[in-house]
Amino acid sequence: MADDAALVHAVALAVLDLDEADPATGFATPYPERAQSALDQLTLTCLSRGVRPPRSLPGLVGWCGSRPLADWPLRLPDEVLGGDGLLVDVRRSRPTGLCREWAQDGSAVRSDPIRDHLDATVAPDRHLECRLFLAEHQVVPDEVVTAFAGDRVARRTWRLVRGLYGPVPRALVRRGEVARCTACHAPSVPLVGGGWVCERETCAAAEQPPELLPATGSLVLAEAARRTIGGVGRVERAVVELARSHDAAVTCGAEGLRIDWPEGGHRLVLTFDHGDPALLARAVDRSAWRDQNPLVVIPGERLWARSDYRTVFDGLLSGAPTLVADSELVDLAGGSAKRNEA
Ligand SMILES: [Zn+2]
Known part of the structure; x- marks a missing residue:
């Protein structure tokens, strides 16, 4: 470059x-x-x-x-x-x-604030469960925090992730309320001229009226953690769901997900949320898993947004790992997918 x-x-x-x-x-x-x-x-x-x-x-x-x-x-x-x-x-x-x-770009280490937080206190085999919990709970009203206390499983997870939350920042508050996107659960941002828009630029329902919650007493997942959850986190969930439907075990590693098949053998999966295929190719090239034939999975809307996405990615990585969209995943073992050339 x-x-x-x-x-x-x-x-x-x-x-x-x-x-x-x-x-x-x-x-x-x-x-x-x-x-x-x-x-x-x-x-x-x-x-x-x-x-x-x-x-x-x-x-x-x-x-x-x-x-x-x-x-x-x-x-x-x-x-x-x-x-x-x-x-x-x-x-x-x-x-x-x-x-x-x-x-x-240029950083060898993939930044992941959630992993950094969990590494200190949580065994690796429980990371995934915590990440799935965070995805559902990006904005948490006071009464839901109270409800966690009465539910044994939620209480245990909440104790592990509570440090990733803080009070609602002023930039997300209007007239005492904070908004939560009804489609992806991320906070919505108050617009200058009125109305709200989901903070995720690729949210398919960004303009839909959000759910409004009282800002006082509510907690919001830290911004860096929300970015991870709203991007690669959604791809992870698609991979995990499919792997588990095949009775495979999934663990979170520093680079990505490792799937161990019940009959033996494994598959490495790199999950990303890049809109730019050239920068994605560079990121994959820096991965320590680069030469282990990983499956590279990105959100479908990223792939469909650029008609040249696959061409650019494949062109920059010689012997490229297979690139698929989360919505295309049907066969993790083969690394192939139904091609939905929308
Ligand atoms: Zn949204």
């Missing part, structure tokens, strides 16, 4: 830093170091190529929300310039999935 990929990676990290910074200080000078450095690098590159650069960090964020990567004065290979190319989702006031994919 051309050398300007490192600059996009740096800008993506800067956007994430600014998203996490206290709004009262994030845009005040002196700027956060990594963000300032990314702005400096972009400024130099723009000036050397005769393009007017963003003048400040707010300017950089505005640039990332309105200018697709294809319009940046950068040397990037064509295959990473598909899709809308925006690093900031202006409507939801947050970094896009693409921004997070660029931020992870």
Whole structure:
């Protein structure tokens, strides 16, 4: 990949830093170091190529929300310039999935805040059960927390995952209420002009009226954990469901899922939620399981969103592992699937 990929990676990290910074200080000078450095690098590159650069960090964020990567004065290979190319989702006031994919690009370790939390206290064979619980409970009203106490199984799981929750952040509250998407259970974001939209940019029912809950007393799963659950977590659930229907045992590893068949033998599955096939190919290439013929599974909506998804992915990985959508899965053992070429 051309050398300007490192600059996009740096800008993506800067956007994430600014998203996490206290709004009262994030845009005040002196700027956060990594963000300032990314702005400096972009400024130099723009000036050397005769393009007017963003003048400040707010300017950089505005640039990332309105200018697709294809319009940046950068040397990037064509295959990473598909899709809308925006690093900031202006409507939801947050970094896009693409921004997070660029931020992870080059990192050998897959970040997983849920695994980091559970590793400290929970035996590996119970991780999966905790992740399935988290997917159902991303926003938890007060009375449901109380109900957990009366249910032996829920109480036990809740004790293990409670540390991943916090009070509802102000950005998710309007008129004392927090909203939960009725389709995927993720929080919905209040829009400036009224209404709500599911925070997941690929949610099929993002615009549907959400369920409203009192913000006071409710708890919300931490944002990084929600991203994991809403993305790869949904793919994991599809794989686990299918594997269990074949009486196979599934365990969560550092790289992905391992399926052990009742008759012996196993299959490794890498689950991802990448919208960009080139960045996915790079991530798979960095995986320690790369050479063990893993099955790579992504959400169907990611695959169907880009007609060139499979071509780009296969083109970048020689002897590519099999890529399938969660909705295509019928045969984990063979790694094949009913091809639904929608
Ligand atoms: Zn949703």
